[in-house]
Amino acid sequence: MLNLHALRLFHHVAEQGSVTKAADQLNISQPAVTSQIKKLERELGLPLLSPLGRGILLTEAGKRLAAEAGRLFALERNIEQTIDDYIQGNAGRLLIAATYLPANFLLPASIAKYKQHYPNVEVQFTTTSSANAINLLLRYEADIAFIGGARQSHPSLDSKQWIEDEMWFVIHKNHRLASQETLLAEVIKEPIAFREKGSYSREQLLAMCQLHRLELPKVGLQLNGFSELIRVVSEGYGVAFLSALEAREEVERGDLRRIYVKDVRLTNPISLHQRKEALPAQARRFLDFVPAGL
Amino acid sequence: MLNLHALRLFHHVAEQGSVTKAADQLNISQPAVTSQIKKLERELGLPLLSPLGRGILLTEAGKRLAAEAGRLFALERNIEQTIDDYIQGNAGRLLIAATYLPANFLLPASIAKYKQHYPNVEVQFTTTSSANAINLLLRYEADIAFIGGARQSHPSLDSKQWIEDEMWFVIHKNHRLASQETLLAEVIKEPIAFREKGSYSREQLLAMCQLHRLELPKVGLQLNGFSELIRVVSEGYGVAFLSALEAREEVERGDLRRIYVKDVRLTNPISLHQRKEALPAQARRFLDFVPAGL
DNA sequence: AATAATTATATATTATATTTATAATTTAAT
DNA sequence: ATTAAATTATAAATATAATATATAATTATT
Numbered sequence: 001m002l003n004l005h006a007l008r009l010f011h012h013v014a015e016q017g018s019v020t021k022a023a024d025q026l027n028i029s030q031p032a033v034t035s036q037i038k039k040l041e042r043e044l045g046l047p048l049l050s051p052l053g054r055g056i057l058l059t060e061a062g063k064r065l066a067a068e069a070g071r072l073f074a075l076e077r078n079i080e081q082t083i084d085d086y087i088q089g090n091a092g093r094l095l096i097a098a099t100y101l102p103a104n105f106l107l108p109a110s111i112a113k114y115k116q117h118y119p120n121v122e123v124q125f126t127t128t129s130s131a132n133a134i135n136l137l138l139r140y141e142a143d144i145a146f147i148g149g150a151r152q153s154h155p156s157l158d159s160k161q162w163i164e165d166e167m168w169f170v171i172h173k174n175h176r177l178a179s180q181e182t183l184l185a186e187v188i189k190e191p192i193a194f195r196e197k198g199s200y201s202r203e204q205l206l207a208m209c210q211l212h213r214l215e216l217p218k219v220g221l222q223l224n225g226f227s228e229l230i231r232v233v234s235e236g237y238g239v240a241f242l243s244a245l246e247a248r249e250e251v252e253r254g255d256l257r258r259i260y261v262k263d264v265r266l267t268n269p270i271s272l273h274q275r276k277e278a279l280p281a282q283a284r285r286f287l288d289f290v291p292a293g294l
Numbered sequence: 295m296l297n298l299h300a301l302r303l304f305h306h307v308a309e310q311g312s313v314t315k316a317a318d319q320l321n322i323s324q325p326a327v328t329s330q331i332k333k334l335e336r337e338l339g340l341p342l343l344s345p346l347g348r349g350i351l352l353t354e355a356g357k358r359l360a361a362e363a364g365r366l367f368a369l370e371r372n373i374e375q376t377i378d379d380y381i382q383g384n385a386g387r388l389l390i391a392a393t394y395l396p397a398n399f400l401l402p403a404s405i406a407k408y409k410q411h412y413p414n415v416e417v418q419f420t421t422t423s424s425a426n427a428i429n430l431l432l433r434y435e436a437d438i439a440f441i442g443g444a445r446q447s448h449p450s451l452d453s454k455q456w457i458e459d460e461m462w463f464v465i466h467k468n469h470r471l472a473s474q475e476t477l478l479a480e481v482i483k484e485p486i487a488f489r490e491k492g493s494y495s496r497e498q499l500l501a502m503c504q505l506h507r508l509e510l511p512k513v514g515l516q517l518n519g520f521s522e523l524i525r526v527v528s529e530g531y532g533v534a535f536l537s538a539l540e541a542r543e544e545v546e547r548g549d550l551r552r553i554y555v556k557d558v559r560l561t562n563p564i565s566l567h568q569r570k571e572a573l574p575a576q577a578r579r580f581l582d583f584v585p586a587g588l
Numbered sequence: 589a590a591t592a593a594t595t596a597t598a599t600a601t602t603a604t605a606t607t608t609a610t611a612a613t614t615t616a617a618t
Numbered sequence: 619a620t621t622a623a624a625t626t627a628t629a630a631a632t633a634t635a636a637t638a639t640a641t642a643a644t645t646a647t648t
Contacts, residue, residue, distance in 0.1 A: 001370075001374075002370055002373065002374060004298040004299070004302075004370070005298070005299070005605085008298075018625080018626095019625075019626060019627095020624085020625060020626080028605090028606065028607085029606065029607055029608080030625085030626075030627095031606080031607075031608085031609095031626090031627075031628080031629095032605065032606045032607075034626065034627060034628090035605080035606085035627090035628090036605080036606095038627090039605095044377060044381075045381060046377070046380070046381065047571055047572075049626095050434065050571075051613080051614090051625090051626070051627090053613090053614055053615065053625085054613070054614045054615060054623090054624055054625040054626075055614090055615095055624090055625065055626080056625085056626070057433075057434065059434055060386065060387060060389070060434060060437075060574065061380060061386075061574070064376070064380065064386065065373075065377065068373040068376060068377075069373075071369065071373075072366070072369055072370065072373065075365065075366055075369055076295075076296055076298070076366065079296065079359075079362040079363075079365075079366065080295075080296060082358070082362060083338060083340070083359065083362075086340070086355060086358065087338075087339060087340065092354065092355075092358070093354060095354075139351075140344065140351065140353055140354060143354075277341055277344075278341075280354065280355070299635095299636085312594080312595095313594075313595060313596095314593085314594060314595080322636085322637065322638085323637065323638050323639080324594085324595075324596095325595090325596075325597080325598095325637080325638075325639085325640095326636065326637045326638070328595065328596060328597085329596090329597090329636080329637085330636080330637095332596090333635095343595095345594090345595070345596090345644080345645090347594085347644085347645055347646065348592090348593055348594040348595075348644070348645045348646060349593090349594060349595080349645090349646095350594085350595070589648100590647100590648080591646100591647080591648075592645100592646085592647075592648095593644100593645085593646080593647095594643100594644080594645080594646095595642100595643085595644080595645100596641100596642075596643070596644095597640105597641085597642075597643090598639105598640090598641085598642095599638100599639085599640090599641105600637100600638085600639080600640100601636100601637080601638070601639090602635100602636080602637070602638085603634100603635085603636070603637080604633100604634080604635070604636080605632100605633085605634070605635085606631100606632080606633070606634080607630105607631085607632070607633080608629105608630090608631080608632090609628105609629090609630090609631100610627100610628085610629085610630105611626100611627075611628070611629095612625100612626085612627070612628090613624100613625080613626080613627090614623100614624085614625080614626100615622100615623085615624080615625095616621100616622085616623075616624095617620100617621080617622075617623090618619100618620080618621075618622090
């Protein structure tokens with residue numbers, strides 16, 4: 001096990017060819033340098049310097065050791081550079097977890113812009129359930145998580161509201177309710193195309209019916225993804241209750257129309273989660289590319 | 295400038311996956327390790343470890359740093375090995391200086407044997423004047439010097455007598471004095487083939503004549519190398535006064551004959567010189583292959 | 589709930605590196 | 619030849635840093 005502190009001082013002495021100059025460069029006193037080099041010589045059992053006039057000369061062993069020390073401290077500088085790149089967020093990994101809504105409608109644009117600015121950062125983007133996103137954060141397998149719907153959280157995480165998306169009722173453009181104002185009681189007379197059990201939209205809608213003391217709507221269809229849902233409603237079957245983000249494109253294109261349900265105004269909260277410790281630079285930089293929350 | 299001490303402890307922690315095990319391995323207490331790692335985290339501004347149950351987990355930055363640290367400490371072991379080879383005398387350089395007599399008649403056999411045992415040592419063998427041999431020692435451009443003739447020396451060098459070679463008078467095999475006993479006074483009536491001015495044999499012979507209060511011999515021929523000298527005498531011209539080592543082969547072959555000069559018994563001392571500090575292992579090992587002095 | 593294992597923290601102690609002052613050596617200058 | 623300047627070496631005192639001890643806090647295991 002080499003004495004790397006003493007070796008560092010020796011490295012400077014070898015480079016400068018002088019104990020005094022090395023001490024100046026190191027901002028320590030000359031005797032401190034002499035003493036460390038004597039110590040290194042004792043530890044190695046090799047003479048490294050020999051006096052030459054007023055000054056010193058490297059012995060053969062000294063020259064060889066200096067060459068090796070040069071390699072070692074070059075590697076050290078290399079590592080420092082790597083660390084600095086990492087700290088600056090110019091290298092390393094960016095670990096993002098998200099649920100399907102932000103993963104599909106909000107983040108892709110941000111990730112693309114981020115990658116253009118930080119091409120050397122390896123981006124790992126995981127779409128998963130909100131519960132698993134939390135786990136990834138805790139296990140350091142994600143640095144930030146974007147979670148839509150239910151406000152999942154955890155005591156050792158920091159969470160904040162990010163975007164509040166409106167919930168929309170949508171229907172086929174030729175339906176009599178298309179673009180009409182009406183009430184929830186009217187809407188649930190129509191067959192409803194639902195997402196899977198436990199999904200935020202489904203739970204919210206059922207809760208709203210209970211609140212209004214209405215009969216629960218009949219589950220006309222149950223579908224697993226938002227695009228399947230939209231396709232079915234576009235084909236003319238029933239009403240869908242979903243995030244504006246999911247439906248906006250179809251509505252703007254005119255394939256679907258909203259129903260303006262006056263007595264229901266629900267939103268789908270999307271939140272941002274991270275560990276309590278300081279955010280890694282990669283994630284911090286990424287957030288610069290993410291549209292600000294409301 | 296990395297804190298290489300703390301980095302070393304961190305390296306062990308990363309390798310063991312445990313602060314406690316690393317402390318055991320390092321033979322220091324567990325809090326010493328924890329404290330150094332906290333210090334490193336502060337210095338780098340990066341979290342390296344995070345608690346995981348009872349135990350720790352490397353952060354992303356920790357994993358990256360551990361990989362870099364692995365490279366650095368592997369290089370350290372490499373250097374240690376190089377140093378050890380050097381200390382054992384299995385690598386490095388062997389720097390020998392010698393004057394022509396040991397360089398030609400004594401050392402070549404030793405160097406050959408040494409090289410067979412230590413093929414990885416670079417041998418540098420310089421034939422030069424005795425004064426320059428001393429300089430090479432002082433400038434660390436030689437580790438040992440074999441000097442024939444005048445007993446050169448220097449206060450900061452250790453010198454010791456090594457071999458005492460006899461001085462011989464030799465002459466052509468058909469000469470009337472060939473293999474005869476006689477006196478110096480008789481010999482110097484013959485023409486003498488001399489080496490260059492200042493050479494040991496020439497000075498010694500002239501001093502001997504003065505001591506015996508004889509007229510100085512006439513310089514029949516002056517030659518610069520011993521082989522030229524021998525060739526001339528072999529061809530039948532005059533008497534040569536030289537080291538037994540130089541003449542032995544020719545005498546044994548019968549081309550030359552000695553003259554046994556009863557009132558002159560001179561020797562050519564060959565001495566061994568080194569700096570006062572410990573001899574490098576390469577030179578120490580080499581001396582094992584050198585025939586012991588008288 | 590109790591125990592064992594592990595890391596974290598606080599304080600005291602020890603070890604180590606550094607400074608200050610000065611000596612010794614050598615070169616260069618007068 | 620003396621003197622002055624530059625450099626490294628040495629010794630003692632000081633400052634800094636690393637470590638040990640004791641204990642707390644956390645978590646997994648029984």
